Amino acid sequence: MRIGVLTSGGDCPGLNAVIRSVVHRATADHGDEVIGFRDGWKGLLECDYRKLDLDAVGGILARGGTILGSSRVQPAHLRDGVERARGHVAELGLDAIIPIGGEGTLKAARLLSDAGLPIVGVPKTIDNDIAVTDVTFGFDTAVGVATEALDRLKTTAESHQRVMIVEVMGRHTGWIALHSGMAAGAHAIVVPERPFDIDELTARVSERFEAGKKFAIVVVAEGAKPREGTMPFDIGGKDMYGHERFAGVARQLSVELENRLGKEARPVILGHVQRGGTPTAYDRVLATRFGWHAVEAAHRGDFGMMTALRGTDITLVPLAEAVETLKTVPAERYDEAECVL
Amino acid sequence: MRIGVLTSGGDCPGLNAVIRSVVHRATADHGDEVIGFRDGWKGLLECDYRKLDLDAVGGILARGGTILGSSRVQPAHLRDGVERARGHVAELGLDAIIPIGGEGTLKAARLLSDAGLPIVGVPKTIDNDIAVTDVTFGFDTAVGVATEALDRLKTTAESHQRVMIVEVMGRHTGWIALHSGMAAGAHAIVVPERPFDIDELTARVSERFEAGKKFAIVVVAEGAKPREGTMPFDIGGKDMYGHERFAGVARQLSVELENRLGKEARPVILGHVQRGGTPTAYDRVLATRFGWHAVEAAHRGDFGMMTALRGTDITLVPLAEAVETLKTVPAERYDEAECVL
Amino acid sequence: MRIGVLTSGGDCPGLNAVIRSVVHRATADHGDEVIGFRDGWKGLLECDYRKLDLDAVGGILARGGTILGSSRVQPAHLRDGVERARGHVAELGLDAIIPIGGEGTLKAARLLSDAGLPIVGVPKTIDNDIAVTDVTFGFDTAVGVATEALDRLKTTAESHQRVMIVEVMGRHTGWIALHSGMAAGAHAIVVPERPFDIDELTARVSERFEAGKKFAIVVVAEGAKPREGTMPFDIGGKDMYGHERFAGVARQLSVELENRLGKEARPVILGHVQRGGTPTAYDRVLATRFGWHAVEAAHRGDFGMMTALRGTDITLVPLAEAVETLKTVPAERYDEAECVL
Amino acid sequence: MRIGVLTSGGDCPGLNAVIRSVVHRATADHGDEVIGFRDGWKGLLECDYRKLDLDAVGGILARGGTILGSSRVQPAHLRDGVERARGHVAELGLDAIIPIGGEGTLKAARLLSDAGLPIVGVPKTIDNDIAVTDVTFGFDTAVGVATEALDRLKTTAESHQRVMIVEVMGRHTGWIALHSGMAAGAHAIVVPERPFDIDELTARVSERFEAGKKFAIVVVAEGAKPREGTMPFDIGGKDMYGHERFAGVARQLSVELENRLGKEARPVILGHVQRGGTPTAYDRVLATRFGWHAVEAAHRGDFGMMTALRGTDITLVPLAEAVETLKTVPAERYDEAECVL
16 A cells, blocks of 8 residues: 555644554554655645655654644635645555544545545644544644643742733643643633633732732633623733734733732733643553554545544544534533632 | 432542532532541541531642542442441431442442432543443543653653553553554553454564664553463563562563564553542543532432433443443454554 | 751742751751741841741752742841841840841941841852852852753754844843853853953854854843944833833844844743752752851851852851952853854 | 763663753854764764754753763773774864763773873763762752652552652762752651661661651662661671662661661652753753863863863863762761751
């Protein structure tokens, strides 16, 4: 068999572990040939690739990033490229393509699969928001990095009698905020799924101080939004350069809380450290299993599918289902955390 | 409600997180009172306990060990103590007991439950060998510690052209060996479930050297045993003091491999570092959820049960089922790892 | 002897290790009594303190923050309080006061010492900018945290072909930037000691891309400033709320570099994680030695002095010298780093 | 200029950082050519080398081990090879050789230097026992790894009321034991410099238990020896295979303490994890500076010298002095630690 693999979308710890696993299983066990397309779908569309043998994937299991590079490709651009992709697949004699990526990538994968290309997807997102799998690799690493930062910030907040507003990743869902907040014992967690009320948040922190505590840690997902009509200022406004990205929710919350509470409040935006670097053991194992099962699916001819974790098993689910709904944090998980607003 | 909590058996990262979660949920949300028995079942039998309020569990979420202490109690001793335990439960006016522990603890829990005491168990084992739950807290931390050590040993082995035999925990099952070995890219994994053949192991390492590689990492679970008749020496023999515990499988394998391969082989026994210290974020979240759901079960009167993870949900399973079978590593997981002997 | 200890100024990993060491040496070895003033000089001025015995400092060696709390006190305020401080010292029968703090704290220490109070200072700053000591505790931890973040960011930058501008602490000196930048192999380091020229920075990053590299990491100290007349925009301007603190150099550099290079550039501001959490082994040892020697100095009557590291020895230097000059990064250290602008 | 570099002796975190620094400074700044000999002196004697340019050292700064490989060569063997080495140096047109290694390597370096070869040594030992430099790289990483393990073991010991005997590296000196023991708050530290008395050790641990403490941590350097006549058994005896290396001091102390105290005692031998893996930021900076200054020394013609850290400066010391005496832990450092026997 001849297999093409590619990584697409934002960085995610574990990408290299999937690539390595695909190459190991395919070449060492099945005697397949594997090539890797450079920079995601772009590599397929432009027929830019390299051969991947055992040596090529030596030592990459624990390395962050992706040895293949990545890029974001516009869906429209890909739609126009279906015939070109088909041509390259034929030309290269590929029997299977294994794209590793998030929501956008999987939508693209479905498009190509519907057009008849032999695709087995591997889901990837640090946000953990793909509904058909229990977890995605990268999430555990992101939560671990955020939790370690929160552990560190706690002692500073305590010694200095401060409110720390810590912004973690999660544009549409609050999984990283929920898990890191629970793991670090945050005093309030603000998630995109439940628009927040600044009065409630202030009251919660205020109660804590009234009970004699000297600091508070608030974890907020970057995509958190105020309940309509409850915030006196415009979250998401532009900065002095007209760039939207600089106006973060943590920064604005810290100003607002400082004004309302009369206590020092400081924003910390963890940013890209959450999505880079060596993956946790958990993510390496999950990524390795995904890669192994993707190759098996290809050999069985199970195309148009995506690997998924269900309980302790790796299963396959149709690509069509994979991207239908976002996996948001369910309300019962808020209760367990006890501090989601 | 009045709830008694205790921790029993070997150390396990996440115990304090469960205790904290029980206290938070019970006292802050339900208005319950919580007491903690000292040193496991011993505390219940001797009525040795302390009050646990929010202050008592402040700052313990990320701390290893157990603030309540632990001990191993003989089943026979406990059997004789049932009436005493019942008396103390009545005397203290307890409505529920939440024991947190491994196989032995859960068996004891079942015994007391069968005797009519109101018990909700919380499973705990770094070995991950309890069948009715997908995972137990402590396992992820143990795998993480072992993987970090393996990552470090790899560069040393490589620079010095050596075989490293790394012994990890797992007396009856190979879960830690399997996951840390997969996560670190070990070249051979030896687990208790599949007695090993020293000739096969030698051959595997030897092939690697013949292929031009300059080192090999072998991960072996402490409980690994040679296939009957295949090992020329007695694994598990006693040391010069007559202590069994000093004769480890890694040490004996390294002698044997060095003799057979003519390459330096070095044993490393990770030991107790795997079960101590701050839990990973994963284990803290799981432990917190277990504690929360144990309190809920108590309030619903769901006694004789144990918390368990199934997929992403926390469920309850009868204590009777909990300890029936050991969860061993299934054969298909060996295949995925590609290097289990 | 009766000794009072206090911690003042910003958080710094190792404060608790000093406190513990003072208490161990003084009480266990000398039979002294130790009290700890709450919240820095404030505690001395308001006679707010607690007794510190061995139990009080149990388990704090590895903990971040300070069990005594801290605050920043205005020099003028302290000047007015000298007589009050003297009164409290007499009232409490104190034979020595050990203040642990940075530049401001040491200036205050000198003031009180000049007024005749028996003071032995312990220097503290993550910035490493106190001239009379080779290093201060806290610095190694800050550099370690920053380096770990840089290690993580590197793989992300590489996979996504980006420039990452990482802002680390250092308002007046570039020590953290220099060491973390060297440790992580940054491609440019920008320090306050040497005002930067945006054209030069652009040229350096540009050359890297022209040489075929796909990413660049720039480490910038928060206090870095453009060479006069070279920056088209105003670094340090105010944000939409009129707060200075939100206008960081990393954010502005990333906008500027993105515009000039036509490559994605992203700012990451590490912030308070650098000054909180468990200290490195290096910082714990240094802090412990400082505490031990401060007690010895007190017993010898060496007042008006401060502990310092010189080579491998702990020595004492006059408080008067301690705060005279800031220790800036010398030019020859730039050369070694090879990438300081 | 043409420079040859080699790494020799045991693994040590920071070796790659030196190699990288030598190559960067020499090739990028001076326009030199650099070659790396494979497997230490062996590579020089057998003229086995590879070219080292900027690409060859890309990404190795944070990696443990050595990309050049290492080996231990017998001094006698090297003595016989001086002429061969001289011949290869001439043949390859080398203007300088930079050997990176420990005591044995530096002795060999001196031998070749005395024979007229142009040598600038770089000292390397995790044991920190080279007298003419304040610190050697690798030491900080080893201490950090040991401290992290001790932190983890503490919670386990505490929960289970145990004595933990933790064996760290240090055959002739107790630096790692001293620093990790101080950093982790060990209750007794046993070093090779001061032969221990088992009665004293027992008494110290015993006192602790009598004072109501429930556990104790003893750190022991692998080279620790009993005071003559004080130990009832033979430390360093052979195991069942006749191998000396398996009879560690920690194992024997734990048996002895368990017998004498009637408390569970457990040995943990940290082993090779201390000398592998990614170096700390401290070690990366020190290693980088050593490499840079070695190249500068070569360009100045300062041969027969070795780089050294004195305070915050990198200096050069004659190779002749470098290996004269071992740097042992001085008595005053025991006092500071307060628990060295």
